[in-house]
Amino acid sequence: MSLEWEVVDRRARSGDQPGVARLILEATEAERLAFAKAVEAGIKGTDPEVYWRARVDPAPGYALAVIGTAPTAARAATMLLRRGLRDSWQQIQFERITQIADARQLDWLGELGERLCARLPTRDVWDGGDWAFAARILDAGDTLPPVTEGVVRGWLARLIRPRGERMPPLTMRLRDDPYLDLLLPAVFEVDGMGADIYNATWGEGSALPKSGIRFHDAVAALVAEGRLERKTILAAIADRLARGDKPNALRPFVLLHDELAPTVDEIAAHALDYARLLAEGPGAIATVAQRCLRLLDDTGRLDLDTLLETSMPVLLRKEKTLVKAQISWLEKVAGREPERAGEVFETIAVAFGHPALDIQERALALVIKHLPGLPADVVARLADASAVLAGDLPARAAAVFGTTVVTEATPELPPYAGPAAMPAPITTAAQLAEEIAALVHEESGVRWEQVLAALVSLHADGRRDELAAMLPPVLERYPGHLGEHSWNAVSALACLGAAITAATGLPRDHDTYQRLYGAVRTARQEGRRGGVGSDLSAGPDGVLALRVAEIAVHLNGSMMPMLVATPTHVNGSLDPAVLLDRLSRAEAEGWQPWPFDLEQALLRLPRAAAPAEVSARAAVLTSPAGRQFAQWLAGGGLPNPVSELLVQVPETNEHGHVWGLELPRRMAATLRPSRDGGLRLERQLLTLDPPQHPEWAPDEFKEQPGVLAMVLPHHREVAAAWAIGELAALADQDQRGSGRLLPLLAECTGPVGPALAYGLAYTFGAKQESDRAAAVDAFLMLATGTEPFAGAVGAALADLATDSSVKLNRALPALIDVHRSGASAAVWELLTAALPPLLAAGHRAVPDLLELATQVAVTIGARTEIPGLAEAAARPGSSRLVREAKRLQSTLTT
Known part of the structure; x- marks a missing residue:
């Protein structure tokens, strides 16, 4: 039987992979090669919906036909990587591939495998199925895989998310894997690989074998039995942690590090890496580094200069537990090496600049405790360093060092200049085409107003030929956005497409025009968007779509020279004097603004009383639009809802x-x-x-x-x-x-x-x-x-925090930023509204808010009484809540 695409296609669509293979095997090599173009044409001409609508996926059969006829690895790879065929790799009966390859005596299977590996995905790799297929091709061609990110991700995914119920433990799968020595090092080198491990073993959809062995357990076991070299793995871990990554991507390597439990000698070999991790690594990584370096220091193998240099950035880190541990460590070192105690305490004084008052207080208390034994020059430098202390601590430091408290000027917010003026209008059809293309990618309010104003004004200026030359290509380029479809029916962009059609004289779609006309009529007669007779959104976004629909419907029916609603400022505000000029021109030239264009213009006028000259000139207008404008100004505009x-x-x-x-x-x-x-x-x-x-x-x-x-x-x-x-x-x-x-x-x-x-x-x-x-x-x-507004925000924040609808630990850094930016008075207003209910509820974040309140109170000299604060300060014990409450209470009453 000669090779015919219809026969191959029929067998492929019926799922008859053996039948497709027989057709290939029964042909001569010359016939196979001659049939290659027909296979390519047939696959390219197949409706994409066939791959998912057909009762049986034809792609595996097509793939066999590709292997059986392709003249080169490049041609075969190109076809196998097509979307429909690629999705079927795991369904292909591989023994048919080997039969065909043997019959054709193919010498390019290895190259084919390499080409497939080069296109393996690097994101959303679930079970490594694509890699498994490419690996079998490589194995059939006796070729090693290239060490690429896609290969490594697929290889690892196949190992940690195995298919099948009865699978050996991960340790055994790793030990027996032929590519372990080649690919495992890259797991430590490729950024984000740890996230794949983390998601497979701790995230949703975990597919752990019943033994429950995780990646770090398996690698540690192979190190223990000598299958993997301990020194190499520890070096790879140190390098991975030092290069950094997202916290969940580093966690598996931290667990492997802890499982291997490096000895003092092994830690010493990477001391500089640990020092860098302590200073710069994520919190969990820095904690591991701190523990290792402290072990090194306890055995006398950590250079003091390295410790002091590393400690300076550590003492400013946001992780308080880490900072407190570093301060305690340094105090111990000072006692151990009294001849260098001055250097140690000057290093501790770096914590005076920590944003948290309790850290500053701890460092200050420690310095004060050891002050009598320090040389005068060291004491002088510590006094200078205390200038950065905040809250109530400068006064305490001044009393100890005999210095003067320097009160810094309260930062002030620069005055807000108001919204910027609208950009210059669009003046050419070419510029309009560019802005419409940009609008499709990002719908900015300012750009919308510029585009609508230009479309109307250029059309009215008689530049229809320019519009007809420049805008239709934009419609052709973005048919899914500017054309009307089921998913964007009467959206603002779809309405814009209809308006462009009207402006350029293109044949309009009758059904689209009728829908837009009906929506505009319904809005005008019933004041309604949405529902019967209108597909427009009933929300505020529907106003824009209505205005664009109004343009599309009326553009060729009345030669409107301009839109009157185009704002004068980027926030949408419209200067009443400008609107007066536009309506005066309309009255003089004898035209009326479109109804919704005029209504949008009125809604954009400021609520403040218009200048007397504007009101006086508006009162003499006689056109319907002019009289409506005058009445709007006289009535004070739209009242607050x-x-x-x-x-x-x-x-x-x-x-x-x-x-x-x-x-x-x-x-x-x-x-x-x-x-x-x-x-x-x-x-x-x-x-x-x-x-x-x-x-x-x-x-x-x-x-x-x-x-x-x-x-x-x-x-x-x-x-x-x-x-x-x-x-x-x-x-x-x-x-x-x-x-x-x-x-x-x-x-x-x-x-x-x-x-x-x-x-x-x-x-x-x-x-x-x-x-x-x-x-x-x-x-x-x-x-x-x-x-005033901040009190309402504070009350809302406290209300939402009571049931954790809002996490205060997220909000706190933002409030600190506001305070440091100069809005301290507003932050104080917020805090005085938020603290009473949070104190009453005993919220765990209250100490942090109290600390911030102390800093703000010192900055603005506040003396406001906060309900519940005195009671919190009077509680027994020395919890942080009590300490911070006492600090704030003292600040407010001193």
Whole structure:
């Protein structure tokens, strides 16, 4: 039978791998080679959906056809690495490959294996199945694997996540593996390899054998029996730890280090590595290094100069336990070597600069204790070093050293200059095309406004030919974003695609136009987005989509020369004098702004009274838009809505078990307008009824925070109420990214209501540092205002900390940053609101907050009485809570 693709395809789709192999084996080599192009064309022409919709995956049969006909290893590798075929490697009957290879007398299987190894994945490697297939190809070609990251990850994954129920222990699998000596060293060299080990043995989805032997146990066992050289493994561990990695990626190597328990001689051989780890390594690694170096010191084999040099950065580390142990160690060394005690205590004095007051206090107390035995010049240098002490400690040091307490000037926040002006408008079609492409990748509110303004103005200026030349290629490049599909029906980008079609004269899709027209009509007649007759979002993001839909529907029906809602500032605010000029031009030229363009413009006006000249000029306008503008100014604009908190609790089934998101609770907010009517956009923007149960991973506004903020730039509480679920998820679900909204809201105006206060509190407790930094930036901008807000944030933070909805240990560094940036008065306001309920609840983080409160109180000279503080200070004992309470109480009353 001659080789025909239809026959091979039929057998492959039926899962008949032996049948495909027989077709190849019964042909001559000349026929196989001649058939190679047909195989490649047939595979490339196969509908990708066949690979997952077919009753039997045809890919294994296709792979056999590739091996049986490919003229070179390069051609075979190219086809086998195609997505559909690659997913089937583990399903291929390998004995068929060897039959075909023997029949063809292939001499390039080894090269094929190397090429496949070069493309092995380096991320999300689960069980090493791809490696297992490539390894069998290499073995058939009598070739060793290249030592690449993909090979090492696949090899290790196959060992620690074996397939099959009855597998020998990991120790035996490692011992018997033919590639152990070649590939194991790279496990210590490739960054992140330890994370694969950690996730396989401690993370979710662990596939440990029943023996429960872990990687470090198995390697240690092979070292003990001499299969692996102890010196080599210890050197590899030291090198891995010294080069650093993420904590979970280093943990398996730390456990292996502890399992091997290096001797004093072995520690001495890597003393400098341990010293570097103590100074710079992650906390857990530094603790191991400290223990080893201390053992070395106890045996007299650690050079004192090395110890002192290493100790200086250690004494400033954030891990208090590590620092305290280092101070105790140095005190012991000073007693052992009195001739160098001065150097030791000067090193201890480095801890005067530690951010924690209890560390500073410990170092100061130790120095004071030994002060009588120190030379005068050392005492003088210690007195100079005490200048960096904080809180109540400078006064104590001054009393001992006989120096004067120097009171540093309270840092002040620089005045906030306000939001920047909008960038220069887009003036060419080429620039517009570039900005639309950028918009597809990142939807910034400012860019949206520039693009919409330019699209309308360039079209009105008669530059349709330029638009027709530059914009259609953008539509073709991004059909999934700028075209309407089931997943983005009537999104702002899809509406923009329709508007571009209208502006360039391209044939419009009738169904899309009717949907947009219906949505605009529904919004105009009923003041509604979403529901029957409208696919637009009912949330604030739907306002942008409505405005773009309005452009798409009306662009060719009325020659509108400009949009009137384009803001004058990047926060979305619109200067009333500018809007007056635009409406005056409209009246003079005889055109009316589109309804929702005008409404968005009015919603962007500041709440403060307009200048008298603007109000006077507006009052004489006679057009409908001009009269509406004048009435809006006279009425004071949009009044503040009513924002109230709502507690969302997890959903439970009839048996009381949590169904869905497991949280103690989540705070949400309701919105109600203060008046009925006014603008069509008002009711939906200012009406919000969150569900009773928290939503899983909310992210509606995460990718376009600027769009949300710019709808109502002078009512930031509204945006915070709509987005509070996303801000809460930063803390209670460890999401990332939504904190970017807060600095944008801080640039806006309006009262800080409960939604924004809780949003800030949640974001101070976010897992990701970038989100916490955003909260710091927002807090600092708000602190430059005149309206008090920090007390509400402090009360929210205390409330959320009571059931660990927010972890205070995350929030504390952010509050310290705010204090050091000059907003100490606002931090004090926050702390005085947060401390009373936290003291009453006995929260474990209270000592840290009390310590920060002492530093802030000294900075601003506070004398505020804090309820519950005196009672905490009067408690018996010497716990850290009592010590810090006494310190703060003394600071406030002295």
